[in-house]
Amino acid sequence: MIQYAGILLILIGIYGLLTETNLIKIIVSLNVFELGLNVFIISVGFVREGVAPILTSVNNHSGLVFVDPLPQALVLTAIVIGLGTTALGLAFARRIYMKHGTLNIEEIGGGIND
Amino acid sequence: MKKALAMLLLVLVGTLLFMGIYAMEGFRPYGEVDLAQRVSQAYIDKDVTGENPEVVYGISKDLETGSANLVTSIIVNYRSFDTLGEVTVLFLSALGVSILFGSFKGRLRSRYQPNFILRTGSKVVFPLILIMGVYIFIHGHLSPGGGFPGGSMIASAILLMYLADEAFRIRIEGFKMTEGIAGSLYVLLGLVGLTLAGYFLSNFLNTGTVGALFSAGIIPVVYVLVGLKVGSELTGIITDFLKGEVE
Incomplete structure (x- = not known):
């Protein structure tokens, strides 16, 4: 079920990327897309009745059923890189707003039609 | 017009994604994963290079990596x-x-x-x-x-x-x-x-x-x-x- 939710979020993100004209909304769409992808990758590693992949004094040996730690490690990387790209994108959006006074990409134009 | 086109593309991509993923050989249904068939089992056993006895919290020593997490x-x-x-x-x-x-x-x-x-x-x-x-x-x-x-x-x-x-x-x-x-x-x-x-x-x-x-x-x-x-x-x-x- 959660896998379908992940795919749905990916599709919502793509829809936002295709239709939105506001720069901030485009960045948010990118984030939704990425979130869906992360949910999907995490769900691939889920094992029914598996415990979190951390050895503690309770879950104390490696023979237990763990959920897959590898997708979690990959998603951690993806989250951090997503944060970096979002920060850079928002910085660009702010500079563009200062130059053009608008965040709408149709109002900014491509320079050919002007 | 743009929205209708986007919607059409979305349905297409969604169908392809869905069919592509779930028709893939070796892709297990949600929750029915066998870690022993994946590389992750080697990470859990803390032994990528060979066979290792069970790792026990607080007892096992000098493994490849001693991290409990x-x-x-x-x-x-x-x-x-x-x-x-x-x-x-x-x-x-x-x-x-x-x-x-x-x-x-x-x-x-x-x-x-x-x-x-x-x-x-x-x-x-x-x-x-x-x-x-x-x-x-x-x-x-x-x-x-x-x-x-x-x-x-x-x-x-x-x-x-x-x-x-x-x-x-x-x-x-x-x-x-x-x-x-x-x-x-x-x-x-x-x-x-x-x-x-x-x-x-x-x-x-x-x-x-x-x-x-x-x-x-x-x-x-x-x-x-x-x-x-x-x-x-x-x-x-x-x-x-x-x-x-x-x-």
Whole structure:
């Protein structure tokens, strides 16, 4: 079920990327897309009745059923890189707003039609 | 028109995704994964190179990696090179943000004055958040968390101070210095591993007993460095975003 939710979020993100004209909304769409992808990758590693992949004094040996730690490690990387790209994108959006006074990409134009 | 086209494309992509993923051979249904068929089992047994007896918390000694947190053992031990790249990407984006806002001076003025509760409460909470952040990255190999969440917590404490105090300033040079030193030490640690054990970022220290604070070899060292680096980088990003207009 959660896998379908992940795919749905990916599709919502793509829809936002295709239709939105506001720069901030485009960045948010990118984030939704990425979130869906992360949910999907995490769900691939889920094992029914598996415990979190951390050895503690309770879950104390490696023979237990763990959920897959590898997708979690990959998603951690993806989250951090997503944060970096979002920060850079928002910085660009702010500079563009200062130059053009608008965040709408149709109002900014491509320079050919002007 | 654009929306209808987007919708059409979406249905197409969705169908392809759905059929492509679930028709793939070897893709297990949700929750019915057998880890023994995946590479992850080697990471759980802490033995990628051969057969290993069961790892027991608090007893097993001198394994490939002594980290009790299996995700951490993958991030900072088996795939540490990947993490170095990840830290580099974060560094590049922080650099990009600071170049874009480089000509800005002063601070962005907020329309709202911070109220009494925020001003007073932030002074109480600030050291607690800072200590919690440091705790999280020091215990990254034992408990959930690690360098990235710990660093983010430190940056969030600084953000709280920015919100609570209009006149709050940090000396950003100090943070930039911390970031540079931590990043260089990470690479240096990798090079030491290359010299001593034969490959970049190898775990050359004694890995100790699983579950002890001083265990897991270079994992806590790397995570402290990553925590400091991420904390100062995110603080730099926050500071750049709060810069005011060009003067």
